[in-house]
Amino acid sequence: MRLALLLSAALLPLATAAHAAEEAAAPSVSQDETADPIIVTAARTNLPVTALPLTAEVIDRETLERQLQISGSVVDAVAALTPSFSPSRQKLTGQGETLRGRSPLFAIDGIPQTAPLRDGSRDGFTIDPFFIDRVELILGSNALQGIGGTGGVINQVTVSAPAQDGWSARTILQGTAESGFRSDGFGGKVGALVANRSGAFDVVVGAAYERRGVFRDGEQRRIAPDGTQGDLMDSDSLSFFAKAGVELGSGVRIEAMGQRFHLQGNGDLIAVAGNRLAGLPSTGAPGTIDGEAPENLAESLALTLTADDLAGGALRVRGFWNRTADIYGGATFADFQDPAIAPQGTLFDQSQNISRKWGVNASWERGFGPLNMVFGVDLLNDHTVQKLAATDRAWVPPTDYRSIAPFTQANLALWDGKLRLAGGVRWENVEISIPYYQTLWFYGPQQVGGGSPSFDRVLPNGGIVIEPARGIRAYASYAQGYTVPDVGRITRAIRTPNVDLDTFLEIEPVVADNREIGVEFARGPIEASATYYWSDSDRGQLLVLVGDVFEVQRQRIEIEGLELNLTTKTPIPGLRLGIGYAHLNGQVDTNGDGIVNADLDGANIGPDRLNLSADYTNGPVNLRLQSRTHFARNFEGGDVRNNFGGYHLLDGSVTVATDVGSFTLAAQNLLDRQYIDYNSDTQRPADNLRFFAGRGRSVTLSWLGSF
Numbered sequence: 001m002r003l004a005l006l007l008s009a010a011l012l013p014l015a016t017a018a019h020a021a022e023e024a025a026a027p028s029v030s031q032d033e034t035a036d037p038i039i040v041t042a043a044r045t046n047l048p049v050t051a052l053p054l055t056a057e058v059i060d061r062e063t064l065e066r067q068l069q070i071s072g073s074v075v076d077a078v079a080a081l082t083p084s085f086s087p088s089r090q091k092l093t094g095q096g097e098t099l100r101g102r103s104p105l106f107a108i109d110g111i112p113q114t115a116p117l118r119d120g121s122r123d124g125f126t127i128d129p130f131f132i133d134r135v136e137l138i139l140g141s142n143a144l145q146g147i148g149g150t151g152g153v154i155n156q157v158t159v160s161a162p163a164q165d166g167w168s169a170r171t172i173l174q175g176t177a178e179s180g181f182r183s184d185g186f187g188g189k190v191g192a193l194v195a196n197r198s199g200a201f202d203v204v205v206g207a208a209y210e211r212r213g214v215f216r217d218g219e220q221r222r223i224a225p226d227g228t229q230g231d232l233m234d235s236d237s238l239s240f241f242a243k244a245g246v247e248l249g250s251g252v253r254i255e256a257m258g259q260r261f262h263l264q265g266n267g268d269l270i271a272v273a274g275n276r277l278a279g280l281p282s283t284g285a286p287g288t289i290d291g292e293a294p295e296n297l298a299e300s301l302a303l304t305l306t307a308d309d310l311a312g313g314a315l316r317v318r319g320f321w322n323r324t325a326d327i328y329g330g331a332t333f334a335d336f337q338d339p340a341i342a343p344q345g346t347l348f349d350q351s352q353n354i355s356r357k358w359g360v361n362a363s364w365e366r367g368f369g370p371l372n373m374v375f376g377v378d379l380l381n382d383h384t385v386q387k388l389a390a391t392d393r394a395w396v397p398p399t400d401y402r403s404i405a406p407f408t409q410a411n412l413a414l415w416d417g418k419l420r421l422a423g424g425v426r427w428e429n430v431e432i433s434i435p436y437y438q439t440l441w442f443y444g445p446q447q448v449g450g451g452s453p454s455f456d457r458v459l460p461n462g463g464i465v466i467e468p469a470r471g472i473r474a475y476a477s478y479a480q481g482y483t484v485p486d487v488g489r490i491t492r493a494i495r496t497p498n499v500d501l502d503t504f505l506e507i508e509p510v511v512a513d514n515r516e517i518g519v520e521f522a523r524g525p526i527e528a529s530a531t532y533y534w535s536d537s538d539r540g541q542l543l544v545l546v547g548d549v550f551e552v553q554r555q556r557i558e559i560e561g562l563e564l565n566l567t568t569k570t571p572i573p574g575l576r577l578g579i580g581y582a583h584l585n586g587q588v589d590t591n592g593d594g595i596v597n598a599d600l601d602g603a604n605i606g607p608d609r610l611n612l613s614a615d616y617t618n619g620p621v622n623l624r625l626q627s628r629t630h631f632a633r634n635f636e637g638g639d640v641r642n643n644f645g646g647y648h649l650l651d652g653s654v655t656v657a658t659d660v661g662s663f664t665l666a667a668q669n670l671l672d673r674q675y676i677d678y679n680s681d682t683q684r685p686a687d688n689l690r691f692f693a694g695r696g697r698s699v700t701l702s703w704l705g706s707f
Contacts, residue, residue: 038058040136040138042136042153043144044376045374045409046314051465052463052465053420053475053477054139054477054479054516055138055140055533055563056136057136058137059078059081059134064077066624066664070668072700073232075088075097077129078154079097082099083563083609084139085606086605087628087677091232092232092263093226096602097124100152100584101600101605102141104152104154105153107145107155108156108158108259109318110318111302114147115353115357115382116487117396118384119486122230127241127261127300132156140152141479143479146482149483150483150510158243158259159241161243162197167196168707169195171191172705173188173702176701177213178216178697178698179672180220182214184214185214187210189209193206200246200248201245202246203242205242209236211236212233214269215232215698216696217281217694218675219696223284223693223694224281224284224692226690227271228331229328230265230295230326231294236263237262237263237264240259242258242259251309252305252308253307254304255304263295264295268289270287272285273688276641276691282690291330292327301321302320303320304319310364312366313366313367315364316364316365317360317362320359326353326354330349335443336348336442348390350388351387351395355382359378362378363375371413372413378403378404381402383399384401399433399487400434401431402433407427409423410424420465422461422463426482427458428457429454430455430484431454432452432454432487434450434491436450443494444494444497446494446496447497451502453504455508457509461477461478463479464477469523470523471523472521474517480511481511482510483510483541486552510539510540512535512536513535514533517531527567528566530563530565532563533561534558534559535558535560540554540556540588541553542604555592556589557600558588559600561585562581563580563583564580565579565581574618576616577614579612581611588604597637598636601683602682602683603682606678607633607644608630622655625670629647629648632645633646644682647675650671652670653665661703664702667698667700668700669696673696676691677692677693
C-alpha cells in the first residue's frame with residue numbers, strides 16, 4: 001500500500017505536462033486564475049481552502065440540485081459524488097454509512113446534528129435539502145468542529161437572502177415514479193422559498209412537503225421496509241425554514257435561523273422474509289404494523305453575531321439549540337423482554353431516542369502580516385435518553401454531556417504564499433454525568449453505579465502546503481479527531497455486576513490519528529487530485545451484532561486509503577468528463593494484543609469504488625451520466641457469507657433551462673439493475689427478513705422556478 005505514495009507523487013508532473021501541452025497549443029488565461037477563492041466555513045477560517053493542509057470539497061447548489069433530482073437526499077448526493085463515502089443504505093438510518101471508514105459529523109451551518117451520547121444514526125435526515133445552498137466536506141479525522149469528526153465533516157450550509165435589495169422566490173414541483181409506474185410507487189414534492197432584502201434587513205422563509213412512494217427493486221418487487229430503523233419509502237415529511245438578519249453597521253451583523261423537519265412512515269407496509277441462499281431479497285406487502293410507525297423529528301435554532309473589524313480581526317459567535325426525537329419500529333425483541341411485565345417472548349415494545357443540545361461556537365481571526373491566527377472556544381451541552389415507549393422504561397439512562405474546548409490555529413505564509421506552515425491545538429474538556437440505574441431484565445438486570453467520568457485531551461494538528469503556482473499545490477498533514485463512543489449502546493448493555501461508571505474504561509473517548517499526503521492540480525481544462533491517508537485509534541469503536549442489536553466493542557483500528565480524482569474538458573465544446581477512485585483498507589485487533597489481525601466488516605467500512613461522469617452543456621440544455629462501481633470485497637477473518645459481491649449503477653439527467661424555470665428529467669439506476677445493498681450483503685448472514693435489495697430504476701420529473 002505504501003506504493004500509493006508513488007502514485008500520488010506521480011500525478012502532479014503528469015498533470016503539469018498535460019497543462020504545458022495545452023498551453024503550447026493555445027495560450028490562454030485559466031478560468032481558475034480568475035475565479036474567487038473557495039472558502040469552507042466548516043474549516044473555521046476565512047482563508048481559502050488551498051491554504052489549508054487538508055482535503056476539502058464543496059458541492060455547490062447547481063451540482064447538489066442535479067443530484068437531488070436523481071436521488072432526493074443529501075446523503076445520497078454525497079454518496080454518489082464522494083468515492084470514499086460508503087454506499088447509501090437508501091433507508092432512514094445511516095448506521096454503517098462511513099466516510100474514510102469512520103463516522104462523519106453531520107452539521108447544519110456548523111450546528112452538530114449527531115447526538116454524541118446515543119447515536120441514533122439519523123443525522124443525515126434533519127433538514128429538507130431544498131433549504132440547502134451547498135454542502136461542505138472535510139475528509140479525514142479532525143477536531144475543527146469538536147466532537148464527532150473522526151471520519152470528516154459534512155456541513156450543510158443553508159440558503160440566504162439575495163445580495164441586492166428586493167424580493168425573490170424559488171419553487172420546486174417534483175414527481176417521482178418507480179419503473180412500471182404502479183400507483184403505490186408515485187411520490188411528489190412541493191416547496192417554496194421567499195426572500196427579501198431591504199437596506200440593512202433581510203429575511204428568507206420557506207416550506208416543503210414531500211410524499212415518498214414504495215420503492216421497487218430491479219425485478220419490480222416491493223423492497224422490504226426496515227421496520228426497526230425506519231425507512232424513507234412510504235413516508236411523508238413536512239419542513240419549515242426561516243432566516244433573518246440585520247446589518248448594524250461597521251461590518252457587524254446579527255442573524256437568526258430556525259428550521260423544523262418532521263418525517264414519518266405511513267406504517268402500511270410490512271416485511272416478508274426472503275431467502276439469502278437463493279439470492280431472493282425480502283419484500284414488502286400491504287399490512288398494518290404494530291405500534292407507531294418510525295418517525296424522525298429535528299428542530300434547530302441559531303443566533304449568530306459577526307463583526308468583521310473588531311480589534312483588527314473578525315469575530316464570529318454562534319449560539320444554538322437543537323432537539324431530535326426519533327421513534328423506531330417495535331417488535332418482541334429479546335432485549336425488550338421482562339417476565340415481570342409479560343410472559344417471555346410476548347412483550348412488544350419500541351424505542352425512542354430523545355436528544356437536546358445547546359452550545360456556543362466563538363472564534364476571532366486576525367492577520368499579523370504573513371501570520372493568520374484564529375482563537376476560539378466551543379461549549380456544548382447534550383442531554384439524551386433512550387426509552388422503551390410502550391412500557392415507559394429507560395433503555396439508556398438519562399445522560400448529560402458537557403464539553404468546554406478552547407482552541408487556536410495558526411497559518412504562516414512564506415514567499416508570497418508559495419509555502420505555508422499550519423498548525424494548532426484544541427483542548428477538549430469533557431464530563432459525562434449518568435445517574436444510578438438498572439439495566440433491562442435481558443442484561444441481568446444489573447445495578448449500575450452512576451458517576452461523572454471526565455476526560456481532557458489536547459488535540460494537535462499541523463501541516464505544510466506548497467503552492468509553487470496558482471492551481472498547483474501539495475500538502476502533508478497530521479491531525480487528531482475526537483469523539484466519545486456510543487455511550488448509550490455501552491451503558492444499556494452492561495452485563496457485569498457492580499460496575500462503577502466513574503472507573504468504567506469502556507466510555508473513554510475515541511481519539512483517531514490521521515495523516516495524509518496530497519497533491520492537487522487545477523489549471524486550464526484539468527482538475528486533478530491524489531490523496532493517500534492512514535489513520536489509527538488505540539481504542540476505536542467497533543459495531544458488533546449481538547443478538548438483535550449492535551453493541552460497541554473497543555478495539556484498536558487501523559485504516560489506510562487512496563483517493564484519486566480527475567475532471568477535464570474535452571475537445572468537444574461543452575463536454576466535461578470525470579473520474580474518481582477510492583481504495584480503502586481497514587483492520588481491527590480482535591484479541592486485544594495490540595496488533596490488528598482481521599478486516600473491518602461491512603458494518604464499519606465501505607468497499608473500493610470507481611466513479612465515472614460525463615457532463616454536456618449546449619445552450620440551455622445540460623445532460624449528465626454518472627456511474628458508480630462498487631468493487632467486490634472479501635473480509636479476512638470474518639464470516640465468508642458476508643463477503644461482498646459488488647455492483648454497478650448508472651444514473652442520468654437532462655435539464656432544460658427556460659424563461660419560466662428549469663425542467664429536469666432524471667433517472668436513478670438507469671439500467672434497472674438488480675442488486676443487494678452493501679449493508680445487507682455484508683451483515684446478518686442468517687437474517688432473511690433484513691435482506692434488502694437496492695432500489696431499481698426510478699424516474700423524477702422536476703420543475704425549479706426562480707422569480
